[in-house]
Structures are given as C-alpha cells and as structure tokens.
Amino acid sequence: MTQLSVRHLLGIKNLNENDIQTILDTATQFKEVINRPIKKVPSLRDITIANVFFENSTRTRLSFELAEKRLSADVVNFSASGSSVKKGETLLDTVNNILAMKVDMIVMRHSSPGAPHYLSSRIPANVVNAGDGTHEHPTQALLDAFSMREKLGDLAGKKIAIIGDITHSRVALSNIFCLQKLGAEVMVCGPSTLIPKHLGELGVKIGHNVKEALQWCDVANVLRIQLERQQIKYFPSLREYSLYYGINKAMLDELNKEIVLMHPGPINRGVELSSDAADSHHSIILNQVENGVAVRMAVLYLLAQQ
Secondary structure, three states: OOOOOOOOEOOHHHOOHHHHHHHHHHHHHHHHHHOOOOOOOOOOOOOEEEEEEOOOOOHHHHHHHHHHHHOOOEEEEEEHHHOHHHHOOOHHHHHHHHHOOOOOEEEEEEOOOOHHHHHHOOOOOEEEEEEEOOOEOHHHHHHHHHHHHHHHOOOOOOEEEEEOOOOOOHHHHHHHHHHHHOOOEEEEEOOHHHOOHHHHHHOOEEEOOHHHHHHHOOEEEEOOOOHHHOOOOOOOOHHHHHHHHOEOHHHHHHOOOOOEEEOOOOOOEOOOEOHHHHOOOOEOHHHHHHHHHHHHHHHHHHHHOO
16 A cells, blocks of 8 residues: 555645545545445554544534544544633643543644644644635545546546635635646636635636636536625625526536536535536536545545554
C-alpha cells in the first residue's frame, strides 16, 4: 500500500496528485467491502477515533461514523452544543481532555477557518478536517472526484462546472484544488456577488450564465445556497435566484449531450435544483453519499498507517 505524504488531512491544498490517487484507489477497494454481506474489516481494530463537531452536520458526521465502524475502530462522538465549550472552554483544552482518554485520531468540523491546522500543530493525534468555516472540506472533494472518476474514468481534460454559492462554500475551494491536481478544467458559475474576487487567480474560468456553463461542462456540481452563512443579502430573493441560476430537467434535456449532475447536499429543492433534475438519470447525488463512506474509510485507514 502506497503511503500518504501527510500525517493529517487538513485540506486538498496540502496533498499532491499521488496522495489523491492513492486515496481514490484505496476507496475503490473499500467500496467493494461495503457492498459485501459482511461490511466490516478489522483494519483499525486498535484505533480510537473522536468525532469532534463544533458545527451541525448530519451527512458528514454519519458518513465518518459509519466509515469508522466499518473499519472496526472505537468511536467517540463529541458535540459542542451540549459540552463545556458552552461554558467557555477553549478548543485546545477540549481536545486535550479528549486525548487524555487515549484517542488516536480526531475528525473535526469547526466554524473557524484554520481550526484543524491550529490543532494539528499542537496535538500528537492525526487530525482530519471535516470542514472548517468557509475554507475547505477535503473529504467532500475526494468523494466528488471519486464519483466523477467512477462515471467518466480519468478526469484529465474533463470539464467541471461548479455552480452556485461559491463565496460561502468550503466544498468549492477543495473541489477546485482536487480537480486541478487531477488535470481537469474547472469553471465556477453564479451571481457575481457569490463569486470571490480572487478566484480568477486560481486558474479557473468564471461564468455567470448557467445555460452556457451546462453547455460547456461534462459535470455540473451544484452547490447549496448557504443562507445561514450570509450576513447580508447577496441576491434579491430565492425565487429570483432560482429563476436565473436554478437548474431543471428541461434545461438538461435541451443540451446536445449527456452531462453528470452532482450536489454535495442537502439540496434546497426548487432553488438550486428542481426535483425533476435532482431525481433524473443525469444525477449521481445518491452515489456521492454511498461513495462518501468508502472515501472516508480510505482516508482514515491511510492516516492510521502514518
């Protein structure tokens, strides 16, 4: 088994192409495991993993927990909402108390960009970033790349459009880094108020017309409008956003080619995607959910070897 060049998964920015390919290849093997009648392997039987979530999460948390249990790890779940964090305990104190219970690996989601990086330099355990603010969400990008590769084969030269709320999305940045390292071309598309000014420096195309983006791409990865992160109004109304940037099945049927439709979830049905598009044959959204467990198994397994 090839080793990763890193001890922690803090972001795609820290990985090289070989690391990404190693994770995706390992995930392929684990996907076979989770489709067997007996879905568990003893790979991490002696490892204890703490899921430390300072921000709400359903999909990511369940996916990590399932991945850990499929690998036979011991799992501890920590939620900030019912913890001493509410009493003013610092991030480092919280984590050190968890580590005192002999935890080997921390999977962490935090609302502050850079929180996992801060932690990784101060504790001996491996740290996996399960999303830090609007910065990165590396395992989502890896499972997206895995899902695309499963559908399209090698991603080199493929055209991927990331459509929607780019400014508030940690998925977008991780996807851009991951896809570029795999040789894909990337376009971001959305209202100019939801595309950060510096994004052009990353070598991505920038568009504001959804129909043109769909005509250009092989894959449309549609992001959720993150109203909970928006302190000011970036567009007049959800209805207007849907009118100009929403995707429906009629738009997909008008294309003179087949494209793949993705969404990291949860979907605002009727806003960024209509139900007939989300449930169409173009969509691999449920495949992404299934692949998330295999990819996270691969990440945890490979980091435990470090």
